[in-house]
Amino acid sequence: MTSPDWHPPAASGPLDATVTLPGSKSLTNRYLVLAALASGTSRLRRPLRSRDTELMAQALRQLGAGVDDATSSANALASPDWLVTPATLRGGRAIDCGLAGTVMRFLPPVAALADSPVTFDGDEHARVRPMAATIDALRDLGVDVDDGGTGTLPFVVTGGGSVGGGRVVVDASASSQFVSALLLAGSRFEEGITVVHEGEQLPSLPHIEMTVETLRDAGAEVDDCEPHTWRVEPGELLPLDVTVEPDLSNAAPFLAAAVVAGGTVVVPDWPQHTTQAGDRIRDVLDQMGAEVRLDAHTLTVIGDGSPHGVDIDLSDAAELTPVVAALAGCADGPSIIRGVGHIRGHETDRIAALSRELGALGVEVTEREDGLRIDPQPLRPATFHTYADHRMVMAGAVMSVAAPGTVIEDPGTVAKTVPDFVGLWESMIGTSAP
Ligand SMILES: O=C(O)C1=C[C@@H](OP(=O)(O)O)[C@@H](O)[C@H](O)C1
Ligand SMILES: C=C(OP(=O)(O)O)C(=O)O
Structure with missing residues (x-):
C-alpha cells in the first residue's frame, strides 16, 4: 500500500538547523x-x-x-x-x-x-x-x-x-x-x-x-x-x-539541503573514525563548494545556495548516488557520477529512476553504463516518483528545495531506514529565515 503524497515545505531563506539522525x-x-x-x-x-x-x-x-x-x-x-x-x-x-x-x-x-x-x-x-x-x-x-x-x-x-x-x-x-x-x-x-x-x-x-x-x-x-x-x-x-553510530548516508540529504538552500546544518555525534561509506559525503560536499567542518563529534555544513558540478567516482559509497545526483541537478554546472553501474540492482534501477525523475523537473540527464551525466537546467516543480526506494524520497526532498512545489509520491517508503524522515525534514526547513 502506498502512502499519501508529501508536499515538502519550501525554505523561506537560509537554514539554521541541527539534525539528530537515527542509527546506521x-x-x-x-x-x-x-x-x-x-x-x-x-x-x-x-x-x-x-x-x-x-x-x-x-x-x-x-x-x-x-x-x-x-x-x-x-x-x-x-x-x-x-x-x-x-x-x-x-x-x-x-x-x-x-x-x-x-x-x-x-x-x-x-x-x-x-x-x-x-x-x-x-x-x-x-x-x-x-x-x-x-x-x-x-x-x-x-x-x-x-x-x-x-x-x-x-x-x-x-x-x-x-x-x-x-x-x-x-x-x-x-x-x-x-x-x-x-x-x-x-x-x-x-x-x-x-x-x-x-x-x-x-x-x-x-x-x-x-x-x-x-x-x-x-x-x-x-x-x-x-x-x-x-x-x-x-x-x-x-x-x-x-x-550504534548515526547513519551517515542518511545524514546526506539534510546536509545537501544546506548546500542548496544556503545556511547551516549541523549533525551531532558524527564519528571521528568510522567504516561507514556515508562518511564520504564530507568530501563530496566539499568538492561541490560547501564549507565542511568536523569538530570533536559535530559535523557542520555551510552552503551558499549554489552547489558546483563535480566529476566523481562513487563506487565506494554507491548508496550516496541518489542524493548526490539530486544535488548535481541543482548545481551551477554539469556533473558526472561514475562507478555505480551496480545500483541498477538496488531497491530499484536507480540510474533509470533518477534519470526519469530529475528529467521530469527539467534537468538534462544521460544514463551511462556506470552512472549518470547531469546537466542542470531551469527547474520546474513536478511529482517525484519514488519506486519503493527510500533514497528516491531523499533525492526528491533535496530537489524540492530548489524546485518548491515539488510533490513526493509515496514518502512512506523512506521508513526502510528513516521512519521519521518527513518530521525531521519539516523541522529542518522550519528553521529557514526570510
Ligand atoms: O552491506 C551493507 O550494509 C550495504 C552495502 C552496500 O551494498 P552494495 O554493495 O550492493 O552497494 C550499500 O549500498 C547498502 O546500502 C548497504
Ligand atoms: C542499497 C541500499 O540498501 P540495501 O541494504 O537494501 O541494499 C541502500 O540503502 O541504499
Missing part, C-alpha cells in the same frame, strides 16, 4: 547477526529502528534468537536498546526480507546453520534484486538451495544444522553484500570461511571493511591482507556491548 542501518544489521551467533547475550545501544532492522530482528527471532527491547539508561529519549540472546538455530520458518539487501544477503548463510529448511521471500521489488552469488556460494559449500532456477527470491535454504565451510569463490560485482554475508556467518562454519572475489568490479568496499571490523569487535580472527580475499577462522563470537 548497516551497523545495526551486522551487530544483530553477529549477536545472534555469539556465545552470550549482547546489548545494542541506540540501534536503528526502521523497516530494515525490524525485519532483521524478526527474522532472527524466527531462527530462534531472542531480540528484546531494553530501556537505555544512558539516554531515555533514544530508541530502546536491543538485547540479543543467541540460541540453537532452528528452521521450518518463512523469512520476510522486505526490500532489505542486508536481510536477503546476510541471513541465508545463517539459515544454512539451522536444523531444517528456511524459506526466504520479500517485496515485489526484492524479487528482482541479484541473489545468484549467495545461492551459488552456498551450493558450493554443500548447502541445498532451491530457487526454482531463478537466481532470485523466493528460495529455500536447507543446511541441516552445520556447514563445513572452506574456500569459496564469489563474483561480488553486483553487491559487496555477497562477501559480507559469507564472512558474517563464516566463523560458525566448521572450517571457517575463505572468500575470494573474482569479477569485473567490487563496489562499496567500505561495507566489507565494516564487516571485518565488526567481526573483529566480536573477537573473530579475520585475515584481509590479500586484496579481494578474506579469511575468517572458525571459533566462538563474543557477546557485544556496542553503541
Whole structure:
C-alpha cells in the first residue's frame, strides 16, 4: 500500500538547523547477526529502528534468537536498546526480507546453520534484486538451495544444522553484500570461511571493511591482507556491548539541503573514525563548494545556495548516488557520477529512476553504463516518483528545495531506514529565515 503524497515545505531563506539522525542501518544489521551467533547475550545501544532492522530482528527471532527491547539508561529519549540472546538455530520458518539487501544477503548463510529448511521471500521489488552469488556460494559449500532456477527470491535454504565451510569463490560485482554475508556467518562454519572475489568490479568496499571490523569487535580472527580475499577462522563470537553510530548516508540529504538552500546544518555525534561509506559525503560536499567542518563529534555544513558540478567516482559509497545526483541537478554546472553501474540492482534501477525523475523537473540527464551525466537546467516543480526506494524520497526532498512545489509520491517508503524522515525534514526547513 502506498502512502499519501508529501508536499515538502519550501525554505523561506537560509537554514539554521541541527539534525539528530537515527542509527546506521548497516551497523545495526551486522551487530544483530553477529549477536545472534555469539556465545552470550549482547546489548545494542541506540540501534536503528526502521523497516530494515525490524525485519532483521524478526527474522532472527524466527531462527530462534531472542531480540528484546531494553530501556537505555544512558539516554531515555533514544530508541530502546536491543538485547540479543543467541540460541540453537532452528528452521521450518518463512523469512520476510522486505526490500532489505542486508536481510536477503546476510541471513541465508545463517539459515544454512539451522536444523531444517528456511524459506526466504520479500517485496515485489526484492524479487528482482541479484541473489545468484549467495545461492551459488552456498551450493558450493554443500548447502541445498532451491530457487526454482531463478537466481532470485523466493528460495529455500536447507543446511541441516552445520556447514563445513572452506574456500569459496564469489563474483561480488553486483553487491559487496555477497562477501559480507559469507564472512558474517563464516566463523560458525566448521572450517571457517575463505572468500575470494573474482569479477569485473567490487563496489562499496567500505561495507566489507565494516564487516571485518565488526567481526573483529566480536573477537573473530579475520585475515584481509590479500586484496579481494578474506579469511575468517572458525571459533566462538563474543557477546557485544556496542553503541550504534548515526547513519551517515542518511545524514546526506539534510546536509545537501544546506548546500542548496544556503545556511547551516549541523549533525551531532558524527564519528571521528568510522567504516561507514556515508562518511564520504564530507568530501563530496566539499568538492561541490560547501564549507565542511568536523569538530570533536559535530559535523557542520555551510552552503551558499549554489552547489558546483563535480566529476566523481562513487563506487565506494554507491548508496550516496541518489542524493548526490539530486544535488548535481541543482548545481551551477554539469556533473558526472561514475562507478555505480551496480545500483541498477538496488531497491530499484536507480540510474533509470533518477534519470526519469530529475528529467521530469527539467534537468538534462544521460544514463551511462556506470552512472549518470547531469546537466542542470531551469527547474520546474513536478511529482517525484519514488519506486519503493527510500533514497528516491531523499533525492526528491533535496530537489524540492530548489524546485518548491515539488510533490513526493509515496514518502512512506523512506521508513526502510528513516521512519521519521518527513518530521525531521519539516523541522529542518522550519528553521529557514526570510
Ligand atoms: O552491506 C551493507 O550494509 C550495504 C552495502 C552496500 O551494498 P552494495 O554493495 O550492493 O552497494 C550499500 O549500498 C547498502 O546500502 C548497504
Ligand atoms: C542499497 C541500499 O540498501 P540495501 O541494504 O537494501 O541494499 C541502500 O540503502 O541504499
